[in-house]
Amino acid sequence: MSGDLERALSKLRFDDQVIGYSLMTKGGRPFVSFSFPDDLFPRVKESISLYKTDLRLMTIDTDKGLVVLAPVDDNWILTVLYVPELQLGLAIAKTKNVLRMLEGIELPPPPEEFEEAVESNLEVLESIAMQAASTAAEAAPTVEEPAPAPAQEAEELSPEDFVVTSDTVPKKGEAYATALSLDSDLYDEMRKAYRNFGFDILMLVDGRSTVAAIADAMFQPVVKVAEVLKWAASKRIVELPRAGEAAAEGVTKKPSRFVKCPRFEGDLSKVKPDHLAVVRLCDGTRTTEQIAEAAGIPAPRVIHIVALYRKHGMKMIGKTI
Amino acid sequence: MARIENPLLLSIYGQLVDKILAETQNIEEANERLRELGRTMAEQIYLTTDIVEKTKDEVLTREDVAKLVEVVFRVLFDRKPTEIDMETARGSVRVSDSNCVWCQDVNLEGMPGFGYCEVFSGILEAILKYKGVDARVFEETCRATGGVTCSWNVRLV
Numbered sequence: 001m002s003g004d005l006e007r008a009l010s011k012l013r014f015d016d017q018v019i020g021y022s023l024m025t026k027g028g029r030p031f032v033s034f035s036f037p038d039d040l041f042p043r044v045k046e047s048i049s050l051y052k053t054d055l056r057l058m059t060i061d062t063d064k065g066l067v068v069l070a071p072v073d074d075n076w077i078l079t080v081l082y083v084p085e086l087q088l089g090l091a092i093a094k095t096k097n098v099l100r101m102l103e104g105i106e107l108p109p110p111p112e113e114f115e116e117a118v119e120s121n122l123e124v125l126e127s128i129a130m131q132a133a134s135t136a137a138e139a140a141p142t143v144e145e146p147a148p149a150p151a152q153e154a155e156e157l158s159p160e161d162f163v164v165t166s167d168t169v170p171k172k173g174e175a176y177a178t179a180l181s182l183d184s185d186l187y188d189e190m191r192k193a194y195r196n197f198g199f200d201i202l203m204l205v206d207g208r209s210t211v212a213a214i215a216d217a218m219f220q221p222v223v224k225v226a227e228v229l230k231w232a233a234s235k236r237i238v239e240l241p242r243a244g245e246a247a248a249e250g251v252t253k254k255p256s257r258f259v260k261c262p263r264f265e266g267d268l269s270k271v272k273p274d275h276l277a278v279v280r281l282c283d284g285t286r287t288t289e290q291i292a293e294a295a296g297i298p299a300p301r302v303i304h305i306v307a308l309y310r311k312h313g314m315k316m317i318g319k320t321i
Numbered sequence: 322m323a324r325i326e327n328p329l330l331l332s333i334y335g336q337l338v339d340k341i342l343a344e345t346q347n348i349e350e351a352n353e354r355l356r357e358l359g360r361t362m363a364e365q366i367y368l369t370t371d372i373v374e375k376t377k378d379e380v381l382t383r384e385d386v387a388k389l390v391e392v393v394f395r396v397l398f399d400r401k402p403t404e405i406d407m408e409t410a411r412g413s414v415r416v417s418d419s420n421c422v423w424c425q426d427v428n429l430e431g432m433p434g435f436g437y438c439e440v441f442s443g444i445l446e447a448i449l450k451y452k453g454v455d456a457r458v459f460e461e462t463c464r465a466t467g468g469v470t471c472s473w474n475v476r477l478v
Contacts, residue, residue, distance in 0.1 A: 307373040
């Protein structure tokens, strides 16, 4: 429990755009805090009490930065203070990422008495959880430490073995949990190579989001995200299609195609009546072949008509479909 | 549009020819691929130049075809073809160019029948089609393979 909680919270701690955070009780009392300015607590508490049980994700704009409040469960609220220049959407996305990490973690309710905003409270929470676990039959084996993958026996992979396009949906691999454990060698390796960027990307890998969606959520170019994912795939942290598989997939999947579509931006009243049917269809959404089909005339004739109006407002719009 | 001695455009076309030759099994197939390339290029040419305005709306006779070829030469190469022959072959117009732009400084050996400049056949064929003329165009002789001039046969169907 505490390992997962600690991992999730340290995600915030190492984030350069996070000024501080606090895990608060439903009553607005700070339980575990890190660099969260004390003078903001009253305002946060006020907001929490205002919404009581109805609190969902909430943002408060303060002079110190943007505070995002997010309920973790019935007992806990995560409060994060981000740097003022961070975009609202990104702040919310980052908070949601941490919430996603906290999903499935059974946090015990806060103790009756505790010293507010102390980091060692995390251990208090841990001991409560341990007590609860010891009374509940045999403790389950630790979930966070997956069985070490038989990496030595498995074939060596390189990032070049994988193909990533914008449409690729990366899935969690066998070493996913290990890579997110702050005390693992894999995490160290990833941090050395990509700093927090690798961690941030992995947080968004959910088996549903495409590479383009992940890149978009992080305001990063697809190429950069793809590079990290390929590396992660070579370490079995994520699963990606292999180069050969992707080629096979490409047979069934229609690749995007570059087309040119005429668009008439001139005066329709100056178009010859014979040409109107064609010119009207030149709206930048159809190729000349599609216009020919719609108008029921040969494609060469359409090109001829389009060419006639080149100097009268006809433009060719290139696009991929 | 294009200047005759344009090394940049020539190198682009040279690359395309090399690629097609590498991908095809025989000369006939390569010729057809180059003609097809020309047909697709023709649309862009027709849509971005003054050919449509400088030619008659209806091309009916071989003389009209000859005029059209002259306009295409003027627009693309800024000059006239060396000769347009409407007499030698019935139903055909022969266009020859002794300063062909496509195969400047290209020397091919052991490739008889290969039309290095077949791309122009495709361009002419498609432009004629835009004007409502059904024609088959192919390169008869090519300087790249030892011909004195490059010549194209425009056979009206």
